[in-house]
Amino acid sequence: MIDKLEAIKDRFEEVGQLMIQPDAMADMKNYTKLTKEYGELEKIVKKYEEYRQVLDNIRSAKDVLETEKDDEFRELAKAELDDMEPQQVTLEEELKYMLIPKDPNDSKNVILEIRAGTGGDEAAIFAGDLFRMYSLFAENLGWNFSVISLTDGTVGGYKEIITSVTGEDVYAKLKFESGVHRVQRVPATESQGRVHTSAATVAVLPEAEEVDVEVNMGDVRKDTFRASGAGGQHINKTESAVRLTHIPTGIVVECQDGRSQHANFDKALTVLRSRIYEKELAKQNAEISDQRRSMVKSGDRSDKIRTYNYPQSRVTDHRINYTVYNLPTVMDGQLGDFVEQLRIAENAEKLQEG
Incomplete structure (x- = not known):
């Protein structure tokens, strides 16, 4: 581990030197990569320096115990050793996890897509409940939540809603949410009081920047049309809505949320770029052998990942067999427990691989 940490420290110093070169900012794409790498390495280097200081203190305390005859000095050294040795263990564990290869997308913003699945009107209502859950989760973390496009359900909720979520480490916390979410409850549309099972799919796409996808x-066909739904006279009388079709991949994106065609075009292009990026990521993931594919984050939207059982007030994540019995709290955006448990499971997988 020390060899790895020394190599990281050397690279940190090298990156620092590259950033202060006179022509460093001439290539902004490369400079952005360097600043990002510098920030990530700095956290590890600071923790490593703290660890080295603790090791030095332990060595000094042991030297005193071996050479010093004065009982008072020996007692002080013993007390320091008792204090420092647990710190050494804690720092070693922290560094071990910091050395796990980081998902390069963790710091990205995301495009969050929620779609009603099986279950008709109830599925659309559940998609609306999931949207509210993620909105509250984002609000608690100080993230910004912006609707890009939506299609209302017949009796409530959404057939589809696409949003942009921006903030700190958004993808790191939402990446485990992709997949099929299943709900078991008595629907508001059910007169007999029977429990039904419905589903909605969630897709979390790391928001691709121009440096990620060109x-x-x-290759893009742009069509404009009149927006439908709420928005007053202006939004329905002008062709402000935008549809982009990426001809090589067949990916189609629509945006009609903004009042101006220009704003809708920018949003649609962001989603298009992210979907192309996700397609490339999926291709890379498919090349990973089944033995090494993560059980926690397969990225397969057809995987049933979580069940929300209202009669039992139960939420179960099937990937890690983690269950809580506080469904109302979870639906109010308190997803932290699931995020943390999934992160731990992913890190355990990576450590095992390593």
Whole structure:
């Protein structure tokens, strides 16, 4: 571990030197990568320096115990050793986890897509409940939540809603949410009081920047049309809605949330870029052998990942067999327990691989 940490410290110093070169900012793409790498390495280097200081203190205390005859000095050294040795163990564990290869997308913003699945009107209502859950989760973390496009359900909720979520480490906390979410409850539309099972799918796409995906606009067909739904006279009388079609992949994106065509175009392009990026990520993940594919984050939208059982007030994550009996609290955006348990499971997998 020390060899790895020394190599990281050397790279940290090298990156620091590269950033202060006179022509460093001439290539902004490369400079952005360097600043990001510097910030990530700095956290590890600071923790490593703290660890080295603790090791030095332990060595000094042991030297005193071996050479010093004065009982008072020996007692002080013994007390310091008792204090420092647990710190050494804690710091070693922290460093071990910091050395786990980080998902390069963890710091990205995301495009969050929620769609009603099986279950008709109840599925659309549940999709609305999930949207509210994620909105409150984002609000608790100080993230920004912005609707890009939506299609209302017949009796409430959404057939589909696509949002942009921006903030600190958004993908790191939401990446485990992709998949099928199942609900078991008596629907508001059910007159007989029977429990039904419905589902909604969630897709979490890391928001791709221009440096990640270069979209040739010659490959994109742009169509404009009048927006539907709420928005007053202006939004329905002008062709402010935008549809983008990426001809090579067949990916189609619509945006009609903003009042201006320009704003809708920018939002639609962001989603298009992210979907192309996700397609490339999926291709890379498919190349990973079944033995090494993560059980926690497969990225397969058809995987049933979580059940919300209202009669039992139970929420179960099937990937890690983790169950809580506080469903109302979870639906009010308190997802922290699930995020943490899934993160621990992912780190355990990576450590095992390592």
